[in-house]
Amino acid sequence: MEEFLQQLTNGLAVGGIYALIALGYTMVYGVLRLINFAHGDLFTLGAYLGFTLLASFGLSGVIGGLAGAGLLVLMALIFVGLVGVMLERAAYRPLRNSDRLSAVVSALGASIFLQNAMMLLYGARPQVYPVRLLPTASFMLMGVEIPFTRVLLFSSSLALMFLLFWFINRTRVGAAIRAVAIDQGAAKLVGIDVNRIISLVFLIGPALGGAAGVMVGLYYGQITHDMGLNYGLKAFIAAILGGIGNIPGAMLGGLLLGVIEALGTAYFAVGWKDAFAFLVLILILIVRPTGLLGERVADKI
Amino acid sequence: MSNSITEATATPYLTLRDLRVSYGSVEALHSINITVNQGEIVTILGANGAGKTTTLMSISGLLRPTHGEILFQGEALHTLPPHVIVQRGITQSPEGRRVFGTMSVLENLQLGAYTRKNADEAAKNLQWIFELFPRLEERASQLAGTLSGGEQQMLAIGRALMGCPRVLLLDEPSLGLAPILVQFIFDTIKAINKTGMTVILVEQNARAALKLADRGYVLEVGKVVLEDTAPNLLANPEVQNAYLGGQRD
Amino acid sequence: SASTIKIGLMAPITGAFASEGKDMRAMVELLAEELNKKGGINGTPVEIVVEDDGSEPRTAANAANRLVSKGVNLVIGTYGSAVTEASQDIYDEAGAVQIATGSTSVRLTTKKLPNFFRTCPRDDEQGRVAVATLNSLGFKKIAVLHDNSAYAKGLAQEAKAEIEKDKGLSLVFFDALQPGERDYTAILTKLKGVNPDVIFFTGYYPEAGMLLRQMHESKWKVPLVGGDGANNIDLVKIAGVEAAAGYRFISPPMPGDLNTPIAKNFLEAYIAKHGAPPSSIWSVVAGDAFNVLAEAIKNVGTKPADVSAFLHTKLKDYDGLTGKISFDAKGDRVGDLYRLYEVDNQGRFVLK
Amino acid sequence: MNNLLSLNNLIKSFGGLTAVAGVSFNVAEKSIVGLIGPNGAGKTTVFNLITGNYRPDSGNVIFARHDITKTPTHEIVSKGIARTFQTIRLFPEMTVLENVLAGCHCRMRAGVLASMFHTPAQRREERSAIEKAMRELAFVGLDDQYANLAKNLSYGNQRLLEVARALATEPRFLILDEPAGGMNDQETADLIGLIQAIRSRGIAVLLIEHDMHLVMQVCEKLVVLEYGAVIAEGTPAEIKANPLVIKAYLGSEELD
Amino acid sequence: MSSITSNRLFLPVSGAIFFLCMALLPPVLGSAGLEGGGRYHIGVLNDIGLYALLGLSLNIILGQAGLFNMGHGAFYAMGAYTTAILNTVYGVPILYTLPLAGAIAAFFAYLVTRPILKLRGDYLLVVTIGIVEIVRISLMNDVFGMTGGANGIAGIARPELFGFRLVSPEHFFYLIWGFVAFTVLLFRMLENSRFGRALYYIKHDELAASGSGINTTHYKLVAFVVGAFWAGMAGTLYATKMKFISPVAFSFSESVLLFAIVILGGAGSIPGVILGAFLLIGLPELFRELADARMLVFGLAMMVMMIVRPQGILPLRRRVYNAAKQVGKYACAIGTQKLAPPAPEPATDTTTPPAPQKGTGGAA
Numbered sequence A: 001m002e003e004f005l006q007q008l009t010n011g012l013a014v015g016g017i018y019a020l021i022a023l024g025y026t027m028v029y030g031v032l033r034l035i036n037f038a039h040g041d042l043f044t045l046g047a048y049l050g051f052t053l054l055a056s057f058g059l060s061g062v063i064g065g066l067a068g069a070g071l072l073v074l075m076a077l078i079f080v081g082l083v084g085v086m087l088e089r090a091a092y093r094p095l096r097n098s099d100r101l102s103a104v105v106s107a108l109g110a111s112i113f114l115q116n117a118m119m120l121l122y123g124a125r126p127q128v129y130p131v132r133l134l135p136t137a138s139f140m141l142m143g144v145e146i147p148f149t150r151v152l153l154f155s156s157s158l159a160l161m162f163l164l165f166w167f168i169n170r171t172r173v174g175a176a177i178r179a180v181a182i183d184q185g186a187a188k189l190v191g192i193d194v195n196r197i198i199s200l201v202f203l204i205g206p207a208l209g210g211a212a213g214v215m216v217g218l219y220y221g222q223i224t225h226d227m228g229l230n231y232g233l234k235a236f237i238a239a240i241l242g243g244i245g246n247i248p249g250a251m252l253g254g255l256l257l258g259v260i261e262a263l264g265t266a267y268f269a270v271g272w273k274d275a276f277a278f279l280v281l282i283l284i285l286i287v288r289p290t291g292l293l294g295e296r297v298a299d300k301i
Numbered sequence B: 001m002s003n004s005i006t007e008a009t010a011t012p013y014l015t016l017r018d019l020r021v022s023y024g025s026v027e028a029l030h031s032i033n034i035t036v037n038q039g040e041i042v043t044i045l046g047a048n049g050a051g052k053t054t055t056l057m058s059i060s061g062l063l064r065p066t067h068g069e070i071l072f073q074g075e076a077l078h079t080l081p082p083h084v085i086v087q088r089g090i091t092q093s094p095e096g097r098r099v100f101g102t103m104s105v106l107e108n109l110q111l112g113a114y115t116r117k118n119a120d121e122a123a124k125n126l127q128w129i130f131e132l133f134p135r136l137e138e139r140a141s142q143l144a145g146t147l148s149g150g151e152q153q154m155l156a157i158g159r160a161l162m163g164c165p166r167v168l169l170l171d172e173p174s175l176g177l178a179p180i181l182v183q184f185i186f187d188t189i190k191a192i193n194k195t196g197m198t199v200i201l202v203e204q205n206a207r208a209a210l211k212l213a214d215r216g217y218v219l220e221v222g223k224v225v226l227e228d229t230a231p232n233l234l235a236n237p238e239v240q241n242a243y244l245g246g247q248r249d
Numbered sequence C: 001s002a003s004t005i006k007i008g009l010m011a012p013i014t015g016a017f018a019s020e021g022k023d024m025r026a027m028v029e030l031l032a033e034e035l036n037k038k039g040g041i042n043g044t045p046v047e048i049v050v051e052d053d054g055s056e057p058r059t060a061a062n063a064a065n066r067l068v069s070k071g072v073n074l075v076i077g078t079y080g081s082a083v084t085e086a087s088q089d090i091y092d093e094a095g096a097v098q099i100a101t102g103s104t105s106v107r108l109t110t111k112k113l114p115n116f117f118r119t120c121p122r123d124d125e126q127g128r129v130a131v132a133t134l135n136s137l138g139f140k141k142i143a144v145l146h147d148n149s150a151y152a153k154g155l156a157q158e159a160k161a162e163i164e165k166d167k168g169l170s171l172v173f174f175d176a177l178q179p180g181e182r183d184y185t186a187i188l189t190k191l192k193g194v195n196p197d198v199i200f201f202t203g204y205y206p207e208a209g210m211l212l213r214q215m216h217e218s219k220w221k222v223p224l225v226g227g228d229g230a231n232n233i234d235l236v237k238i239a240g241v242e243a244a245a246g247y248r249f250i251s252p253p254m255p256g257d258l259n260t261p262i263a264k265n266f267l268e269a270y271i272a273k274h275g276a277p278p279s280s281i282w283s284v285v286a287g288d289a290f291n292v293l294a295e296a297i298k299n300v301g302t303k304p305a306d307v308s309a310f311l312h313t314k315l316k317d318y319d320g321l322t323g324k325i326s327f328d329a330k331g332d333r334v335g336d337l338y339r340l341y342e343v344d345n346q347g348r349f350v351l352k
Numbered sequence D: 001m002n003n004l005l006s007l008n009n010l011i012k013s014f015g016g017l018t019a020v021a022g023v024s025f026n027v028a029e030k031s032i033v034g035l036i037g038p039n040g041a042g043k044t045t046v047f048n049l050i051t052g053n054y055r056p057d058s059g060n061v062i063f064a065r066h067d068i069t070k071t072p073t074h075e076i077v078s079k080g081i082a083r084t085f086q087t088i089r090l091f092p093e094m095t096v097l098e099n100v101l102a103g104c105h106c107r108m109r110a111g112v113l114a115s116m117f118h119t120p121a122q123r124r125e126e127r128s129a130i131e132k133a134m135r136e137l138a139f140v141g142l143d144d145q146y147a148n149l150a151k152n153l154s155y156g157n158q159r160l161l162e163v164a165r166a167l168a169t170e171p172r173f174l175i176l177d178e179p180a181g182g183m184n185d186q187e188t189a190d191l192i193g194l195i196q197a198i199r200s201r202g203i204a205v206l207l208i209e210h211d212m213h214l215v216m217q218v219c220e221k222l223v224v225l226e227y228g229a230v231i232a233e234g235t236p237a238e239i240k241a242n243p244l245v246i247k248a249y250l251g252s253e254e255l256d
Numbered sequence E: 001m002s003s004i005t006s007n008r009l010f011l012p013v014s015g016a017i018f019f020l021c022m023a024l025l026p027p028v029l030g031s032a033g034l035e036g037g038g039r040y041h042i043g044v045l046n047d048i049g050l051y052a053l054l055g056l057s058l059n060i061i062l063g064q065a066g067l068f069n070m071g072h073g074a075f076y077a078m079g080a081y082t083t084a085i086l087n088t089v090y091g092v093p094i095l096y097t098l099p100l101a102g103a104i105a106a107f108f109a110y111l112v113t114r115p116i117l118k119l120r121g122d123y124l125l126v127v128t129i130g131i132v133e134i135v136r137i138s139l140m141n142d143v144f145g146m147t148g149g150a151n152g153i154a155g156i157a158r159p160e161l162f163g164f165r166l167v168s169p170e171h172f173f174y175l176i177w178g179f180v181a182f183t184v185l186l187f188r189m190l191e192n193s194r195f196g197r198a199l200y201y202i203k204h205d206e207l208a209a210s211g212s213g214i215n216t217t218h219y220k221l222v223a224f225v226v227g228a229f230w231a232g233m234a235g236t237l238y239a240t241k242m243k244f245i246s247p248v249a250f251s252f253s254e255s256v257l258l259f260a261i262v263i264l265g266g267a268g269s270i271p272g273v274i275l276g277a278f279l280l281i282g283l284p285e286l287f288r289e290l291a292d293a294r295m296l297v298f299g300l301a302m303m304v305m306m307i308v309r310p311q312g313i314l315p316l317r318r319r320v321y322n323a324a325k326q327v328g329k330y331a332c333a334i335g336t337q338k339l340a341p342p343a344p345e346p347a348t349d350t351t352t353p354p355a356p357q358k359g360t361g362g363a364a
């Protein structure tokens, strides 16, 4: 039982990170239906940015503790958000009126480009965050040791989810974002500046990805130029599992994926963990073809 | 072709001058001239593919003319992006309705007021729309995409009205509506027009449109071939043959 | 052209193992530079022709074809066993000599290819040494963890076989983690459940570092022992000095631990150029491949058949960067190579 | 006369909304029946229940003495029911001819292998399918447009193309959802002739239409729906005079 | 009419010219004074051919039926392993394993895609990613003790054709490209048939397709099965070309690459897919001189190509059905006989022209 609970918290910790990346993913995905292969690499970019700030600019001496971590996250948020906006301009906007799979391939090119750019800039060896800004304390709950950082990470994912949900579903701009997602022409007809909305989406989504990158760097320490591939894929799966464009769904999908992986590890051959996770996922989608929380569909014939 | 001079007394409000619009390499409008005066109902008639929708989409800025200009109260519209055109007070209920299918009826209507600053007025406007179309109020939380065809048409018109337009563009508003509602919609257009709103109406139901409108234009393959007051057009034998199904009564 | 001696280097310059490939290139190019400064081999300078194998079989086959097409028939490389295997036939058919560097899979040399060599030891050798070492350190309940790569799994299976041979030892865990991930707490929790005396991790250093770090964070103190894939100084950076302290691994010796002149001189030059010693053993092993090739050319010229014959029979106890080098008839490196290293509490690799 | 189609007490709801609340009526062989009613009355939903696009919550659909309530859509088509859609659903990037060939599909046999190797039988079948498609195109008056892309047709012609595609399935029963929508009076007049010609081929027609001129002229029987229930059934003359229908649907203005 | 005929001839003629030129390439490369007799270049062309084959097989599923399959590598792997196991364990000659590899891959596709056909768009995409990952992990874990785990299977024989053993890159060049040519021919016929049209209808509007009487689920399944069959056979060619296979070659990114080949080349377009293979397999080789920046430039090139040609480099040009004969036959009818009753049951050999109800002049 204790082991089960321990594994559950392990899974929730990993899932929390998947969820964090998936939230940014689903923003872009929900609006443009773009399978943004580059999202994982923007996440990596955030992680490297945090690394550079800490290591190169001597920030490690100046900042410390949670405030420092917060500052770092904020800087990644802004910088990666701007990169996201530029990426949209360069790689996706020209393809806006074409088949959506074309944009997928462009995104794939962007992903390869970013990944190799980071390899050339930072070298192929893993980099390690020079200082630990996050507290190492932990507490016991029902016989399970829970590090404080996990709680922090988890609650920031949760907070972000609520914030995003509120933003998308309860604000005027959020409604405009959803309208753009459905029919850009009709959105223009009601006076929405479609370009601005899409830029905004590409500011928020990548910014969240970049922030997640810094958090992963702070939490795990080690970062590599190709880590975006795995995390990006997991985030994509989480977003789909929850239901396309569904923000609580992305969160739920991420958490579930993390938990399935942990339980797969615990009660299944470890080497088969990912196969197990995919199997569960496929079964879930067979039973619920539009994801766990479902996608809003209006199939009127 | 007799080009009778309009007896418009007001200054031109909305002017399409020498307008050419193309889809790719195919020109759909060849030098169109249309003038709309403030407070008028102007109808644009024409067979399928004549270029009516193209004209309205150009006014709304979704299509860019290759030549000519669109002036609204002296200001060039054809260089403005669509959302600014809406801010200037020109909204449209487009062909094919184009409601936001996966959003609720209420959200669709609220988006209609996207450019409006004053929330109270928008709320009042919403109340008025619900009075016009009680069905929309009944279905306020239903996803727009699951509405019946006619219900969606009401929503599209309602959404355009939510922008509190000075010029309302209606592309075949009676399409798919039950007869009782067609009458009602046309009466409503008249009533709205009386409050000072200018209306450009594209209709297949030419007879009803001409009964309603002050003036009309007839388009044929991208050209204006006739332009006259509505009663004159209604009486015009060419129009009767081509668009009114001959002497039917 | 005839004015240079062309030596090929097939290495993962891009892809999953790019960092190893770049180290290999740095190492071999520096050795060639040093050699050319001294006038090359018998007066002819050496030229290194690098081809990227992308850490992937198909790209490796193209790289091999390309080297062969360029007339290069003395080749160093490459790192991964599966990638090497995809290129073996191409070199063999072209009659080129290939000296693999990091490819430890047993099968590579059981095919009896006449011109294939490797400067790294084989998995079975390492497995035997590893289990003997664990045994001598007094560990009885052994958990073996690999990462499903050809190398790590090969080593793990050899170790498993060794453990099962010995009645005094018991294998309490045998499974794979997923390389490239960040979070190994789930697998650590599971390992904790079987309560081993030691965990023998046969994979690479990034995962070893993460395992150490997370074991340290969860305050679980069971010894972790690694194989030569974990011999990389970045491991300490990843784990943190505190977590890495006490970590042991077995590996061929690092140049700094040899007191041969070639090793000492070269290490100095390397540090002077790159600011740090080579980060992993695999680039050093690639350097040794270069050294033995150069030695052979010096003695018998550049004809592949001659070089091959020389390496098989004439080269005895050559002083390499990783110790004495000789090859057996299959092309495997002979001699017992492995040493036990431990990380001290300053984060240095110390030879035991 | 024999009933070709009978609907028995069909019920269908979406969430809390009962779109079709116990609808029963019959369509006789070789007849033209109109289904009318206010917007949102459930007419299109009834169509979707007949064609298998929706499954009814209860009730059944009998076609040519077979219960087709649970039959999948494509099988219903091969049993002889064809339809057009309220919003045009053509294959816009395909030629007019290929659009009609879609309708021929269910009367063709060639499998994957025959298709891959273009066996003589397959070629023969292709040829005759093209002939049939051209015949249907000629029937609706679009044969000269066969090589055009469907999206380049005018709205009215696209509607006709949909009809041609439906006819190519060799139906015994054709259902048309607002065929005159977006057509001007002249085109509507032509459409009336077309519908009558379809019936004279022995095909029964059920149509939804808000154009009363068309409905009154072409239908032998009308069924009026309101709030998902049949409120009246009868000849056009009877319906025109029915006060319930006038109040709910027609309005006061006299019809032309 | 002339434009239609030239249209019809354009593709076959240019296709024939292309394959003729390809056939002449090895001797040309061999005598071009390239070191090593163009061995490397032919090797790269072989890769391109193999990926063209895989791309064509995926094209049926992704390009023609519009089913988002990002797990095509699973079928490819199935075929390669079938051949490897049959050959190394049971000694079955390579060319005999070719249809078997196809059949096993196809059967596998049948089993795994059946339950997921109702999934739409991206949901299907994720599930296919899942399938290829599960296959790869199973291979990695030495499932049934037959796949050799991460080590893979070595010692796969070379194919023998009428007693002639294919060994050199040139031999494989003709084997692979011959197979590509054969495939192009068959797939072109398939595209222009009831089957090909059905896929196209389904891709563009599933509802309208089923409303026209097409069993959409059936065709989707068959698309998967046919695509998998060919991918399986491509697996055979890969296995015997490399003589050695391991799970690394069937990673998820391989499936993504195939996906990109189809989309970048032009979804649904046979010449497009072949060109896509040339670009996506050829360009990284072309950029070898750039060393470390090789893949950086490749990624950039991919973006630029997509932006410059959003519909794909050679987008699908659908065949214009030549109904000229039929039109000729009806031309007089349209002119003369306006209101004759139409033939109720159109017989295939009818010569009586059906009359249009609505002529150009309208019913006056």
Ligand SMILES: Nc1ncnc2c1ncn2[C@@H]1O[C@H](COP(=O)(O)OP(=O)(O)OP(=O)(O)O)[C@@H](O)[C@H]1O
Pocket (backbone or CB within 6 Å): B023, B026, B028, B046, B047, B048, B049, B050, B051, B052, B053, B054, B055, B095, D152, D153, D154, D155, D156
């Ligand atoms: N997206 C498009 N691409 C290419 N051509 C188009 C497009 N939309 C319209 N056209 C062409 O432009 C011309 C005018 O079309 P438009 O839609 O403006 O006509 P309309 O008068 O509104 O007709 P309808 O009564 O059918 O709505 C037609 O010939 C049509 O084929």
Ligand SMILES: Nc1ncnc2c1ncn2[C@@H]1O[C@H](COP(=O)(O)OP(=O)(O)OP(=O)(O)O)[C@@H](O)[C@H]1O
Pocket (backbone or CB within 6 Å): A299, A300, B146, B147, B148, B149, B150, B151, B176, D014, D017, D018, D019, D037, D038, D039, D040, D041, D042, D043, D044, D045, D046, D086
């Ligand atoms: N998929 C669905 N989900 C929810 N409600 C639906 C759905 N389909 C139809 N409805 C509702 O059922 C009612 C009947 O719709 P239907 O489309 O059948 O109307 P209709 O009679 O065809 O109207 P119209 O003449 O306007 O086309 C409508 O109120 C509609 O909003």
Ligand SMILES: [Mg+2]
Pocket (backbone or CB within 6 Å): B052, B053, B054, B095, B171
């Ligand atoms: Mg129009």
Ligand SMILES: [Mg+2]
Pocket (backbone or CB within 6 Å): B148, B149, B150, D043, D044, D045, D086
């Ligand atoms: Mg309807």
